[in-house]
Amino acid sequence: MDILEELSASLEAGDTAAVTRLTTEAVAQGLAPEIITGHGLVAGMNVVGQKFKAHEIFLPDVLLAARAMHAAMEILKPHLVGKQLPTAGKVVIGTVQGDLHDIGKNLVSIMLRGAGFEVIDLGKDVAPERFVDEAEKTGADAIGMSALLTTTMPMMKEVVALAKKRGLYGKTRILVGGAPLTAEYAEEIGADAYCFDGTSAVDRMREFAGG
Ligand code: B1M
Numbered sequence: 001m002d003i004l005e006e007l008s009a010s011l012e013a014g015d016t017a018a019v020t021r022l023t024t025e026a027v028a029q030g031l032a033p034e035i036i037t038g039h040g041l042v043a044g045m046n047v048v049g050q051k052f053k054a055h056e057i058f059l060p061d062v063l064l065a066a067r068a069m070h071a072a073m074e075i076l077k078p079h080l081v082g083k084q085l086p087t088a089g090k091v092v093i094g095t096v097q098g099d100l101h102d103i104g105k106n107l108v109s110i111m112l113r114g115a116g117f118e119v120i121d122l123g124k125d126v127a128p129e130r131f132v133d134e135a136e137k138t139g140a141d142a143i144g145m146s147a148l149l150t151t152t153m154p155m156m157k158e159v160v161a162l163a164k165k166r167g168l169y170g171k172t173r174i175l176v177g178g179a180p181l182t183a184e185y186a187e188e189i190g191a192d193a194y195c196f197d198g199t200s201a202v203d204r205m206r207e208f209a210g211g
């Protein structure tokens with residue numbers, strides 16, 4: 001097994017210590033950070049996403065892999081400065097106003113980043129204006145919203161209304177997710193996609209990006 005295969009397998013196993021060691025070693029060996037990311041980390045994260053979707057692994061495994069990924073990215077960040085990684089598209093993401101649940105949203109952000117998307121994470125309790133302002137400012141391809149409370153789901157409709165008012169609707173895709181949501185609700189409020197999980201968010205973003 002070469003170092004990238006080992007890195008991928010360690011990420012899949014959520015072994016932060018091994019991922020940290022192998023990422024450091026790969027950098028010391030002179031491997032390009034893009035290669036370490038793409039062939040090591042992202043490869044591992046893709047497997048995690050597939051296994052999670054197939055119910056072969058569970059949330060704690062994904063969170064461990066996410067933590068390991070985060071540790072590796074911290075090591076690689078200084079080596080990526082000044083280098084433009086090819087991006088599959090840009091998405092502004094956040095948990096809607098009044099809602100403080102961010103575990104799912106964070107997971108989705110990591111999956112999207114792992115799949116090569118640039119993610120602008122606005123955090124939680126995000127006002128409709130911020131979603132739309134940031135999408136406009138950054139020229140994002142999509143807005144991704146998370147809601148975990150039945151009482152905060154209607155905030156998504158407000159974002160859609162504001163995107164319509166500001167002329168973004170139809171150009172900037174709107175993706176929604178969160179435990180209480182359904183595809184029917186997404187359609188009812190005029191969102192472009194309901195995402196059951198991070199993998200479906202990646203799939204839908206790929207569709208919108210045309211590949
Ligand atoms: Co809260 N909470 N909580 N909570 N909490 C729920 C949501 C609840 C269902 C629990 C229950 O009663 N059974 C309930 C909501 C009931 C309802 O609305 N009908 C509830 C409640 C009532 C509350 C409070 C009101 C409790 C109180 O204070 N009385 C309060 C509200 C605070 C607020 O937001 N204003 C509250 C607070 C909290 C904590 C702070 C303690 C904590 C959140 C910590 C945090 O996020 N940093 C918390 C937690 C942890 C939960 C439960 C237990 C777990 C949520 C979670 O993280 N799931 C939850 C019960 C449950 O869901 N079983 C509950 C794991 C996560 C990976 O899944 O977020 O669904 P999920 O994300 C998935 C998909 O939904 C999808 O992909 C993710 C990965 O697969 N997805 C997206 C999510 N966002 C997406 C965005 C996308 C795409 C896909 O964009 C494109």
